[in-house]
Amino acid sequence: MKEVLGSLQKLGLSQYESQAYVALLRSPKVTAYELAKQSTIPPSKVYEVLERLRVKQLVGVVETGGSARYVPLEPREAMSRYRRTYDDILDRLEDRLDHIYSSGHERDGQVWNLQGREAVLAKAEAMIDAAQGELLLALWPEELPRLEPHLVGADHRGAAIAVCLYGEGDPGVGVVYHHPTDQVVIRDQGSKRMVLVADTSEALVGYFPDTAAVDGAWSANLGFVQMAKDYIRHDMWVIKLVRRFEEKVDEVYGADRAKLRDIFNPEYPEVVVVRRTPRDEA
Numbered sequence: 001m002k003e004v005l006g007s008l009q010k011l012g013l014s015q016y017e018s019q020a021y022v023a024l025l026r027s028p029k030v031t032a033y034e035l036a037k038q039s040t041i042p043p044s045k046v047y048e049v050l051e052r053l054r055v056k057q058l059v060g061v062v063e064t065g066g067s068a069r070y071v072p073l074e075p076r077e078a079m080s081r082y083r084r085t086y087d088d089i090l091d092r093l094e095d096r097l098d099h100i101y102s103s104g105h106e107r108d109g110q111v112w113n114l115q116g117r118e119a120v121l122a123k124a125e126a127m128i129d130a131a132q133g134e135l136l137l138a139l140w141p142e143e144l145p146r147l148e149p150h151l152v153g154a155d156h157r158g159a160a161i162a163v164c165l166y167g168e169g170d171p172g173v174g175v176v177y178h179h180p181t182d183q184v185v186i187r188d189q190g191s192k193r194m195v196l197v198a199d200t201s202e203a204l205v206g207y208f209p210d211t212a213a214v215d216g217a218w219s220a221n222l223g224f225v226q227m228a229k230d231y232i233r234h235d236m237w238v239i240k241l242v243r244r245f246e247e248k249v250d251e252v253y254g255a256d257r258a259k260l261r262d263i264f265n266p267e268y269p270e271v272v273v274v275r276r277t278p279r280d281e282a
Contacts, residue, residue: 011082013056016041016049021058024072031067057081111219120206120216124196125150131159131198135174136232138164139194140181140208144171164235166192177239184256195228203228 001022008018016039023039024030030038036046050070053059058073072078114120121143128135128150135154139147144165151171155161161174167181179185186192191209194216203225206216219225242249253260259267 016045017053020049020053021072024070028071029069031069035070111217111221111224114216114218117214120214121146123204123218127196127198127202127204128154132157133159133199135159135161136197136229138232138235140192141167141169143194144169164232177236179235179239195232197225197229197232200225200229
C-alpha cells in the first residue's frame with residue numbers, strides 16, 4: 001500500500017489526497033466523516049481534501065438520504081486521464097525544449113555517462129524505437145531478449161538492421177553475424193560489451209562486466225558515432241572474411257588466431273613501417 005500511495009503522490013496528489021482516493025476505492029459512497037475515520041485523515045482536513053479531489057475530477061458527490069456521499073472515479077478511467085494528460089504535456093514540452101536546445105548550440109558536443117544495466121538498456125530501447133534508416137548492433141546473447149521486440153518494431157518500420165552477436169541466438173530480423181566467443185574475446189574486450197549505432201547519428205557503448213557495475217556512454221558526437229560504427233563494421237567484415245577463407249586463416253594464423261591478433265608483429269614488414277625502439281637496440 002505504501003508503494004501505491006507513493007506512486008499517486010508522484011502523479012501530483014498530496015499524501016491526504018492519496019489516502020482519501022484509496023479509501024474511497026475500498027468503500028465508495030461514504031460521508032466525509034466516515035472517510036476521515038477510514039483513512040486517518042484529520043476531520044478538520046477531510047472536506048478540504050475531498051474538494052481538491054473533486055476539482056481534479058477524481059471524486060464525485062452524490063446525495064443519498066439527505067447527506068453528501070463521495071464516490072471515486074474508476075481507476076482505469078483515472079489512470080487513462082492522467083496518461084493522456086501527461087502524454088500531451090510531454091509531447092508539447094519535447095518539441096519546445098528541442099527547439100530551444102537546437103537553436104542554442106549543436107547537439108553533438110556531449111558524451112553522456114549512463115549508470116546501471118537498466119539505464120543502458122533503456123537508452124538502447126529508445127534509440128532502436130526512434131531509428132528510421134539503419135541500425136548496427138554488437139552484443140552478447142544476455143541482452144538480446146530485452147531488445148528483440150524493439151528490433152522487430154524497427155524492422156517493421158523498414159529500418160536496415162545488422163547485428164553482430166557474440167554467441168548463439170537470433171533476433172529474427174536483419175542480417176546476423178555470429179562472432180565466435182571464448183575467454184580470449186572477453187579478455188580482449190575487457191568485459192562483455194554492447195555497441196549500438198542508430199541512423200549514423202547517435203551511438204551507445206555499454207559495458208557489462210561480471211564482477212563490477214554496468215555502465216555506458218551515449219553521444220551524438222560525430223567522431224564518437226563513427227568510431228562505434230567502424231567498430232561494429234570491422235567485426236562484421238572480419239567475420240565475413242574468416243567464414244569465406246576459414247581453412248586458409250587457420251593454416252596461416254592458427255585455430256586460436258593468436259598470430260592474427262598480435263598487432264606488434266607485422267606479417268609483411270615491407271608494407272608496414274617498423275620503427276626500432278631503444279628497447280630493441282638494448
